[in-house]
Amino acid sequence: MSPSSTRTQYPDTPDGKYFVVRGRLWRKSNPALDQATREKLVKELMSARRAVRHAQNDAENITDARRRVNDTKVALGERGPVWWSDGEPDLNRHLVKNSPYASWFAELDKTRHDEN
CATH class of the missing domain: 1.10.287 (Helix Hairpins)
Structure with missing residues (x-):
């Protein structure tokens, strides 16, 4: 699987803190x-x-x-103390629909379905 297909399959949140798998946020490695x-x-x-x-x-x-x-x-x-310094909480393993990323993901999901 190429990096671009991985990115498409598991989208990164706009701030780059998480990727989404089956509707759940997973913390990314420290960039x-x-x-x-x-x-x-x-x-x-x-x-x-x-x-x-x-x-x-x-x-x-x-x-x-x-x-x-x-x-x-x-x-x-990916675990332990967060690597970002903006004061935002860790949402690792939270459902994206119950997070501040809900509207972003809903729009992304809508765009994906429109492409198919």
């Missing part, structure tokens, strides 16, 4: 991270997710793998 740091963290995240999958029935390993996933997501800015 202030340099490329090398971002790549290192994404590789660690993928490794940690694989570790979760492979740990299956081993409680200690799955706990450690999930901690690694969380720690990496915090380092990326």
Whole structure:
């Protein structure tokens, strides 16, 4: 999938803080991270997710793998303290229809349906 098709499938909010999947807001990574740091963290995240999958029935390993996933997501800015400084609250995992982005998303959704 190309970046442009990903962008179309999962639109970014106008302020760039979130992307929307199935009507839910998901916090984006901190755009202030340099490329090398971002790549290192994404590789660690993928490794940690694989570790979760492979740990299956081993409680200690799955706990450690999930901690690694969380720690990496915090380092990326997707969890934990927000990376923006405008004082706006974190709406991660909120339904877009119940957020300040509701009218933007409704218009975007309408435009998408008109194109089809």
